[in-house]
Amino acid sequence: MSSLSEPLRIAVLVKEVPDTYGERHLDLETGLVDRAASDAVLDEIGGRALEAAVSHAEANAGTEVVALTVGPESAAEALREALAIGADRAVHVTDPQLGGADLGLTAEVLAAAVERLDADLVLAGNQSTDGLGGVIPAMLAELLGRPQATNLDAIGIGAGEVCGTRASDHGTMVVRASLPAVASITDRLPDPRFPSFKSTSAAKKKPIETLAAADLGVAVEDPAAPRSILISVAARPPRAGGMKIDDEGDGGTRIAEFLAQNRLV
Amino acid sequence: MNYPDDAVLVLLDLTPAGELHSGAAGLLGAAAALGSPVALVVTDPASGGRAAAADAAAGLGAVRTLVAESADMGRALTVPAVDALAAAAKLVGPEVVLVSHSIEGREVAARFAARAKAALALDAVGVTRDEEGVVVRHSAFGGAYETESAASFGTLVATIRPGAIEERGEDRPAAAETLTVEPSGLPATTIASFEGRAETSSRPALREAGTVVSFGVALGSPDKLALIEELADSLDAALGASRAAVDEGYAPQSWQVGQTGVSVSPDLYLAVGISGAIQHRVGMQTAKTIVAINKDPEAPIFDIADFGVVGDQFAIVPQLTEAIRAKKA
Ligand SMILES: Cc1cc2nc3c(=O)[nH]c(=O)nc-3n(C[C@H](O)[C@H](O)[C@H](O)COP(=O)(O)OP(=O)(O)OC[C@H]3O[C@@H](n4cnc5c(N)ncnc54)[C@H](O)[C@@H]3O)c2cc1C
Numbered sequence: 115m116s117s118l119s120e121p122l123r124i125a126v127l128v129k130e131v132p133d134t135y136g137e138r139h140l141d142l143e144t145g146l147v148d149r150a151a152s153d154a155v156l157d158e159i160g161g162r163a164l165e166a167a168v169s170h171a172e173a174n175a176g177t178e179v180v181a182l183t184v185g186p187e188s189a190a191e192a193l194r195e196a197l198a199i200g201a202d203r204a205v206h207v208t209d210p211q212l213g214g215a216d217l218g219l220t221a222e223v224l225a226a227a228v229e230r231l232d233a234d235l236v237l238a239g240n241q242s243t244d245g246l247g248g249v250i251p252a253m254l255a256e257l258l259g260r261p262q263a264t265n266l267d268a269i270g271i272g273a274g275e276v277c278g279t280r281a282s283d284h285g286t287m288v289v290r291a292s293l294p295a296v297a298s299i300t301d302r303l304p305d306p307r308f309p310s311f312k313s314t315s316a317a318k319k320k321p322i323e324t325l326a327a328a329d330l331g332v333a334v335e336d337p338a339a340p341r342s343i344l345i346s347v348a349a350r351p352p353r354a355g356g357m358k359i360d361d362e363g364d365g366g367t368r369i370a371e372f373l374a375q376n377r378l379v
Numbered sequence: 380m381n382y383p384d385d386a387v388l389v390l391l392d393l394t395p396a397g398e399l400h401s402g403a404a405g406l407l408g409a410a411a412a413l414g415s416p417v418a419l420v421v422t423d424p425a426s427g428g429r430a431a432a433a434d435a436a437a438g439l440g441a442v443r444t445l446v447a448e449s450a451d452m453g454r455a456l457t458v459p460a461v462d463a464l465a466a467a468a469k470l471v472g473p474e475v476v477l478v479s480h481s482i483e484g485r486e487v488a489a490r491f492a493a494r495a496k497a498a499l500a501l502d503a504v505g506v507t508r509d510e511e512g513v514v515v516r517h518s519a520f521g522g523a524y525e526t527e528s529a530a531s532f533g534t535l536v537a538t539i540r541p542g543a544i545e546e547r548g549e550d551r552p553a554a555a556e557t558l559t560v561e562p563s564g565l566p567a568t569t570i571a572s573f574e575g576r577a578e579t580s581s582r583p584a585l586r587e588a589g590t591v592v593s594f595g596v597a598l599g600s601p602d603k604l605a606l607i608e609e610l611a612d613s614l615d616a617a618l619g620a621s622r623a624a625v626d627e628g629y630a631p632q633s634w635q636v637g638q639t640g641v642s643v644s645p646d647l648y649l650a651v652g653i654s655g656a657i658q659h660r661v662g663m664q665t666a667k668t669i670v671a672i673n674k675d676p677e678a679p680i681f682d683i684a685d686f687g688v689v690g691d692q693f694a695i696v697p698q699l700t701e702a703i704r705a706k707k708a
Contacts, residue, residue, distance in 0.1 A: 138520050138523070140519060140520070140524045140526070145526055159639070216498070216499070217489070217492075217499050217501070218492065218493065218496070218498065218499060221493060241639070247485070247489075247501040247502065248482075248485055248486075248501075249485050249486060249488070249489030249499070249501065250489075252457065252485075252486035252489045252490050252493075253489045253490065253492070253493040255490065256461070256489075256490040256493040256494055256565075257493050259565055259566065260566060261456070261458075261566045261567050261568040262456065262457060262486070262490075262568060263456070263568045264456075264486060265482055267632065277571075280456075281482070281632055281633070282482055282483060282573075283392065283400075283481045283482050283483055283484075284394060284395050284575055284576060285395070285573055285574050285575040285576045286573070286574050286576075287456075287570050287571075287572065287573045287574075288570070288571040288572045288573075289456060289568045289569065289570055289571065290568065290569045290571055291566075291567075291568040291569070292566065295568070300632070300639075301622070301639045302632060339496060340496065340497060340498045340530055340531050340532050340533035340534075341498055341530070341531045342498040342499055342500050342528050342529070342530060342531075342535075343498075343528060343529055343530070343531050344526055344527070344528050345514065345527045345528060345529050346526065346527040347524060347525070347526045347527075348524065348525050348526075349523065349524055350522060350523060350524065350525060352523070353664055353669075353682075353683045354682075354683075355681055355682045355683060355684055355685075355687070356684060356685035356686055356687070357685070357686050357687070358676070358681050358684070358686075358687040358688075358689065359687070359688055359689070360676075360688075360689045360690065361688050361689060361690025361691070361694065361695055363694075364698075365672070365688040365690045365694070365695040365698065365699075366694075366695045366696065366697070366698025366699035366700075366701070366702055367698060367699075367702045368688065369670055369672070369686065369688060369695070369699050369702075370699055370702030370703050370705075370706060371702075372670065372686045373647070373670070373703070374706055376668060378590070378646065378647045378668060379614065379703050379706050379707065
């Protein structure tokens with residue numbers, strides 16, 4: 115672990131997700147996100163976390179930014195994008211046995227990968243756009259025995275600590291955690307830079323290390339570990355539009371009438 | 380002390396004023412449908428209101444309320460509540476642990492599940508029991524899919540979407556006891572300061588409101604907010620906003636509806652000058668009735684609106700507010 119003055123190693127969690135601008139589907143047999151049915155992209159919030167890490171690295175020579183993902187082989191694309199944005203290298207944990215991994219198993223795998231990387235700071239988005247659970251950073255912190263500075267609207271990475279403002283349920287907190295720590299950011303942070311042609315070609319030369327669960331010493335089929343299992347999945351019929359009228363000077367009144375007819379006022 | 384065999388342990392959030400958070404009724408209602416709700420509240424010894432919180436929990440269905448005091452509550456993030464939940468679970472031996480899917484709640488639940496090596500189910504919109512055990516219902520991709528999950532075995536930890544549960548527990552006699560917590564000593568984030576959100580009005584909370592009035596970036600200026608506020612107040616509605624409106628600073632982040640904001644399912648959702656981008660729709664398309672005002676007849680919000688008016692929000696909204704006031708008078 116680094117002392118105050120040593121440069122940091124930051125592991126940024128990124129994820130390949132279905133593009134939210136398109137239709138997103140669940141496979142009705144497995145209940146998993148149907149990755150073939152939509153375009154896959156680097157999750158927007160992971161991009162913002164990466165931007166925060168890369169801009170810190172630019173201002174603090176020696177900082178190393180490692181993009182880390184657990185995902186199918188195709189997630190290598192998302193890692194290339196992360197490298198183009200400015201990560202120095204990437205780690206891709208991919209294992210057919212991890213398809214459909216629940217939160218507990220995903221967190222275990224990530225924790226093992228972070229330990230192997232010996233990262234001082236783990237930086238993530240507050241929630242992925244496909245899972246929306248918003249708990250992986252907290253679970254990682256528990257498994258690693260680190261403080262968790264999560265859901266930050268603003269972040270500062272400095273002398274042996276990470277700090278920021280946390281958007282909480284009842285207000286805003288100013289929080290501070292000593293490194294090593296786990297932090298997550300919200301979509302109040304800026305978008306990632308758009309990779310230039312030069313950085314995209316440079317990214318092709320940056321290393322991506324590929325690991326399986328066994329390389330990390332994680333037993334995927336541990337019979338002693340309870341898991342959350344999916345037991346059914348059903349598509350709901352899409353919502354249909356109803357009546358649409360042009361405002362002819364009485365639009366407000368017409369809405370009020372609609373509300374009254376439907377006992378909504 | 381003995382606890383019921385069918386105990387469901389429920390962690391209840393407190394407001395900064397030390398009162399039960401409004402989501403407590405749904406959490407205890409969900410627990411009562413599965414077994415005997417045992418509530419847990421974690422407070423800082425300096426804050427008052429413990430007895431009142433325990434009474435309130437009993438009124439909402441808790442057969443027993445454990446009160447854990449931690450001097451670190453409010454000073455250290457998440458860990459004190461996880462330590463208390465772990466102590467309570469050890470004592471009670473529940474089959475199910477229910478926690479709110481609030482920002483604070485879901486992280487406590489997740490760390491507890493990681494510590495206890497228990498199965499974790501998130502953002503439930505319903506919990507039921509069948510022959511094989513407890514089944515959790517989820518709504519994925521903004522209600523486009525419904526899934527059900529269960530724990531393969533052992534204790535199930537589930538977070539409940541605020542406002543999603545309509546069941547209510549029955550009023551019980553108050554029964555509070557103090558829970559002693561052994562701190563885990565795990566490093567925690569320090570809360571250096573806290574600034575409560577100024578509750579600008581008596582408007583209902585967004586997640587639980589029966590009616591939501593939302594506006595978009597087309598509002599154009601924070602000065603125009605009064606227009607929307609008057610409409611919301613005429614309907615006793617909560618205020619919501621698109622991300623574009625939040626980005627422009629017309630609304631605080633806590634008002635954001637959608638994929639990266641809050642998900643709502645009110646009886647009525649009134650979308651004013653909102654285009655209806657998919658990321659917004661996933662946060663509101665399970666509303667019972669949707670009404671939209673937009674000057675663009677092609678705006679995607681109309682594809683899901685039960686009643687849509689194509690026109691200028693600045694003309695339609697004041698007229699609508701007046702008409703609603705007149706109907707209510
Ligand atoms: C990963 C990701 C997550 C996102 N998460 C969210 C989220 O949680 N919530 C969210 O809302 N968005 C989210 N977005 C952003 C989303 O894609 C849209 O950009 C956003 O919802 C648009 O907000 P808007 O409707 O206010 O603005 P616009 O799309 O710009 O629409 C403005 C609308 O106002 C109408 N209008 C203009 N003037 C008037 C007038 N005088 N009267 C009536 N109508 C008028 C226009 O016709 C237009 O339809 C997310 C995007 C991404 C990529």
